[in-house]
Amino acid sequence: MSQQKDQAGLTETERDFVRNTWELVRQDVPGNGSDLFLRLFDENPEYQALFKAFKSVPKAELRYNKRFVAHVTNVMYTLSMIVDNIDETEVLVEMLTKMADNHRRHKSTVQMFVNLKTSLFGLLTDKLGPNVMTADAVNAWDKTYSVIVSPSRLLFPGGDHKIRQVHCGDSTSFAVTTEGLVFGWGRNDGHQLGHNRPDPVFGPLLVEGLHSIHTVCPAPPNNTYFMTENGLLYFSGKYVATDGQVLFHRRPALIET
Numbered sequence: 001m002s003q004q005k006d007q008a009g010l011t012e013t014e015r016d017f018v019r020n021t022w023e024l025v026r027q028d029v030p031g032n033g034s035d036l037f038l039r040l041f042d043e044n045p046e047y048q049a050l051f052k053a054f055k056s057v058p059k060a061e062l063r064y065n066k067r068f069v070a071h072v073t074n075v076m077y078t079l080s081m082i083v084d085n086i087d088e089t090e091v092l093v094e095m096l097t098k099m100a101d102n103h104r105r106h107k108s109t110v111q112m113f114v115n116l117k118t119s120l121f122g123l124l125t126d127k128l129g130p131n132v133m134t135a136d137a138v139n140a141w142d143k144t145y146s147v148i149v150s151p152s153r154l155l156f157p158g159g160d161h162k163i164r165q166v167h168c169g170d171s172t173s174f175a176v177t178t179e180g181l182v183f184g185w186g187r188n189d190g191h192q193l194g195h196n197r198p199d200p201v202f203g204p205l206l207v208e209g210l211h212s213i214h215t216v217c218p219a220p221p222n223n224t225y226f227m228t229e230n231g232l233l234y235f236s237g238k239y240v241a242t243d244g245q246v247l248f249h250r251r252p253a254l255i256e257t
Contacts, residue, residue: 010086010140010143010144013136013140014136014139014140014143014144015086015087015140017136017137017140017141018083018086018137018140018141018144019083019086021124021128021132021133021137021141022079022080022083024127024128024132025076025123025124025127025128026076026080029073029076029077029080030069030072030073030076032076032123032127033069033072033073033075033076034062034063034068034069034072035123035127036072036075036076036119036120036123037062037068037071037072037075038059038062038063039119039122039123040115040116040119041059041062043115043118043119044115047112047115050107051071053067053068053071054067054068054071078095078099081095082095082096082144082148083144086144090171090186090187090200092147092202093171093185093186093187093200093201093202094171094186096147096148096150096151096202096203097151097168097173097185097186099151100151101151101166110149113148113149114149117145117149120145121138121141124141125138147202147203150202150203150204151173151185151203151204161175161177161178161179161181161183162177162178163175163176163177163178164176164177164178165215165216167215167216167217167218168218169186169192169218169219169220169224170187170218170220170221171186171187172184172185172186172187172188172192172193172218172220172224173185173186174207174216174218174224175204176213176214176215176216180210180211180212180213180214180228180229181206181207181210181211181213182206182207182210182213182216182226183204183205183206183207184201184204184205184207184224185201185202185203185204185205186200186201187200188200188201189222190221190222190223190237190238190248191222191236191237191238191248191249191250192218192221192222192223192224192236192237192238193205193207193224193236194207194210194224194226194236194237194249194250194251194252195207195208195250195251196208196250196251197250207226207236207252208251209251209252210226210228210234210252211228212228212229212230213226213227213228213229214227214228214229215227219237222237222238223235223236223237223238223239224236224237224252226252232254233254233255234252234253234254234255235249235252235253235255236249236250236251236252236253237249
């Protein structure tokens with residue numbers, strides 16, 4: 001019998017694979033974090049120069065450098081929080097969006113996250129062995145990492161679109177591209193994302209039917225306004241009709257003036 005998947009596309013068994021394997025790794029956070037980044041630098045030698053705090057430290061001395069250890073420990077704790085909240089949809093969306101935006105400001109690229117995945121999966125396999133990192137465990141991690149990196153594919157340089165603006169509301173995020181398209185993700189219980197679906201969205205998803213958008217105005221907790229370049233205003237989310245009924249615009253609807 002097939003198992004029910006959560007909103008991230010993971011079954012309970014797959015979430016257990018991720019939790020259980022990561023529990024073994026976090027028994028030595030500084031050590032395994034150091035191993036991860038030393039592996040990343042071995043596989044991508046140019047990356048060390050991107051970290052001002054320890055770019056000039058000889059690689060053989062990095063493991064003993066306090067700034068290096070502090071950084072890798074912080075990364076490992078971030079990964080631990082993601083794993084711990086893998087079934088807490090709203091928390092996970094908020095964490096991943098902030099993480100992606102922070103790395104975007106530091107000029108990270110999608111390819112860097114792809115290369116980090118290679119280093120991470122190599123570390124997990126070497127540390128835990130093939131009896132723990134089975135094909136099913138690797139598949140579970142592959143799905144999890146796809147969720148982790150999904151906001152980055154839109155927000156980072158080298159991603160699928162060039163971003164002109166990013167707007168954040170109460171557990172929602174929207175990105176407006178240079179072509180005037182809108183991508184939205186986050187909490188969606190009031191249809192505020194305009195995707196015609198009530199479930200949360202983990203990564204950037206195109207808001208269909210909108211073109212030439214100039215700006216987006218999230219109006220917490222359950223509304224969003226979209227204004228076009230020529231001044232038309234669209235609305236999605238929860239509203240109260242004149243007869244008192246609570247209704248929803250599941251997709252952006254033009255506000256007639």
